[in-house]
Amino acid sequence: MSGRLAGGGRLIDRATPVSFTFNGARLSGFAGDTLASALLANGLLLQGRSFKYHRPRGPVASGVEEPNALVNLGTGARSEPNARTTVTELREGLVARSQNHWPSLGFDLGAVNARFAPLLPAGFYYKTFIHPRAAWKSLFEPAIRRSAGLGVVPEEGDADRYEYLYAHCDVLVAGGGVSGLAAALAAGRAGARVLLMEQTPVWGGRALVDGPEIAGGPAADWIAAALGELDALPNVTRRARAMVAGAYDHGYALAEEMLGDTDFGPRARLWRIRARRIVTATGALERPLAFAGNDVPGVMLASAVRDYLELYGVSVGDRTVVVTNNDDGYRTAIALARAGRTVPAVLDARPAAGGALPEEARALGIRIETGRGVARVRGGKAVRGVAVCDQEGEGAVVGRIACDAVAMSGGWSPVVHLWSHSGGRLAWNETLAHFAPDTGRPPLGPDGEGFAIPAGCASGALVAEEAMNDAHAAGLRAAQELGFRVEDTPAPAARSPHEDPPRAVWMMPARARPGLRAKAFLDFQNDVKVSDVRLAAREGYVSVEHAKRYTTLGMATDQGKLSNINGLATLSQALSIPIPEVGTTTFRPPYTPVTFGALAGEARGALFKPTRRTPIDAWSDANGADWEPVGDWRRPFCYRHGTETRAEAVRREVLNTRQGVGVLDASTLGKILVKGADAGKFLDLLYTNVMSSLGIGKCRYGLMCNENGFLFDDGVVIRMAEDTFLCHTTTGGSDRVAAWMEEWLQTEWWDLRVHVVNLTEQYAQIAVVGPKARAVLSALGGMDLSKEAMPFMTFAEGTLGGVPARAHRISFSGELSFEVAVPANRGQAFWDAVMTAGAAHGIAPYGTECLHILRAEKGFIMIGDETDGTVIPQDLGLSWAVSKKKADFIGKRAQARPEMTRPDRETLVGLRTGDPAVVLPDGAHAVDGPVAASGPTRTIGHVTSSYFSPTLGHSIAMALIERGAERMGQVLDFPLEGGEVIRATVCDPVFLDREGSRQNV
């Protein structure tokens, strides 16, 4: 049984107890504990259940690579699923709950899945549960979804705050082990701006446990001295609890710094880093061995066993069998023996073990069995013993050893993630049986030079002396490449026992029978076994990427940190292809999960996306505006009086505007100034119709198409002077159209003498609309607004009510209408003046829905309703606005393509429903002929705009219908969801005042 020892534990403070709860039970640990070490200290080895078979699991590791021990932390708005106990710092009051089991961690009904394991092999979802077909959706899928899975997504919004921090440095050193410290020192001494980041709270990495001698003394002394020197260098910044999650193009890096659960300040900080060099001092991870029962709680990585012992004073078991294929595993046996724990045997898969560490173990009286391995582990929720076999055999048991823990070491793999994220290549090291960075093929910066430099264990230098030399050289090289003068100083001298090479062991025993292979886990979290990978190979999944997805190997939250190499080696053996040819799956950021909150930063709620507001916004808000988003703006959908519903308000606004006078805040319309000697020529190229012939003081409606001929914006163009036009655009289109104009001027017609300025927000634009519009505005005084002085489609500048104004006689409603532009800072004053002058006439503001109904009654199109990026002006009956005389305009050639001239294109029509009260849903589809009782029905078009017209007392709609112009008077069927069919008659889309007599007064 696991528990706390009387002594030891480098990181814990036994004077400071910390209480916490796990599954409701109050427990106690010490400051400095991780949740994993505290649970182990309380004898709680069982910490989670696996994803697929619900097998009982304990921690297999002591760090970020942990696949098993995932819990839910916190409650309510501070609930976080899938937290690894091995990296969760214990703090007072911490609340943890285990996941993926029912009803309890100890007794989980879902574990019945394991009984059905033969039904759930690799790719089972393609093979089993197929018949009966209907059962998949109603029975199999819900059942599988309920049983598979990990933590539960929090239901409340995150109560914590997060922030971004932008950092620039010469050298980013990822990893604060002794290699990272050495590299940071080397680069920092040379004067480079160094940012050093360590994912854990503790500096020094594995050296704290594995204790090489550095600079003639204990590693811990050197670490303390190195930190002191780094802190004295003003050009070096270091951050603990900061995990460099990803390295991206050209030396961009992201890091997540955990600041702790606090009511003050952010919980985590996302560092967005630009580094000219990234030193990846990310260390190495120990590999598990694949033997039957290697997932039983109590089977742990050898390094984890000694981490818990040395760092936290926690013993995983009383009797620990060590099984290894390398010398490093003996460190665990030695540490356990020195701490007074029993090590019944070291099973070494190699034929001989003659290195310094095995000799030391022998000297301590530990029995070493070479050429041996574990046939299977006995035990369910805890280890009861191991059956020993010959490594080269099929698993015949040659002995049994009673024990309650197994420490396994399958060798070490450099952490190559950061190196690989943006293209660094790997090379297979046959001796050490791992992939390491191929330093000849690094990820490249913009200058074509490598920006990443691996250091220490991360570059494959696993022995302390080599690692320190390598890391020191990496730091020097980074500084030197950036032009800093470096002195050729020696690396800190490190000494550790000589190690004999490991022996690659991908299956234990090497020729394990199928029964054993089906119990030898590769990916612990996803329950992928050796047998699954071999099955995938047999079924033809020869690509490692395909095999990964088919078996889900490496797709768990640990992203294959433990399983990757073992899995591809298993695939390599099954396919008889060398490991380097099988290759690795792609390493993608982040290295470990980054909380969504940190990625979002402050960009949430009101700060997620700024809202554009007009000068009249505050007035509208105070006067009943019911807002809707339009582009980046918010605009009143309608203004509600008292208890009015939306529909009642809209109806009132329409009738008031048609019969009296309404006022609209049209400030959101784009206003783009186009000025220069060639302005007319330029606009002739941009608009489908001719603009150069427009008289000064006149207005003209224009259409803009893209090179595909599709209509994308419309609006009224006015000519202010010989060389000056002002182009009105749609609300959502002003920025896009201004950018469009710039693009053509800069990249195609740079010979034209034109410049473009987006004046949209410089003006408030207020439309006074309705039969009494002239009376209202005339009352303000200052301009002659008579029909004679200002006919339809002209404009004039002057002052109205003392405010500088440009009044346009343009109409999007079919009514007598003046759109008046005034300086933005006078917008509210002018609006107030209009409201005062209009009070006697019953003036009332109207919103976008009224605007839509007014324009739809007149058959005016709306960009985004009648257009969808596939519609040309000709489809909309706007051929009159497309010049046939101009030699060229954007879209002209495209509109002559066969596709655009087909006679059966969908064209714009009006629709009247049989029942005048029935309003067609937007987007309803028209079908060819009556709706068929069964079988497919051909769609011939769809409704683009649909409203009830208060003016006319019946519903109106516009639609794009195949050969629409030929169908006048036809009755079409519009089948709706649920079987209802609405019938409507095709008609002219202009429902009101076809002659235009209302606006031309």
Next chain:
Amino acid sequence: MLLLTCPYCGVEAEETEFAPGGQAHTRRESAGADDADFAAYLFERKNPRGVHFERWRHAYGCGKWFHVARDTATLEIFGAYSAQTAAPPEALIAKIRRRRPGWEGWS
């Protein structure tokens, strides 16, 4: 995230400060072009693994369009230059030839 240098204002900045604009040096076809040429102008773009000329705009900076020669596989940036030209500068072509001896040329 690429690091690009705007040739107009000289600012070296993050990719997010720029807007991509697709392949550079396309020749606009307009009225009078036959269907095949026009379709090629509208729809056909190069997608090389290697040297590529592309358009970028310093959208959150000076607003200028410019061209970049870039290796799509290694992300090496060979250079940036004005968009108001029909061909890449000679010096840039020479530099790319030095860096990529087997390069088949830009057009």
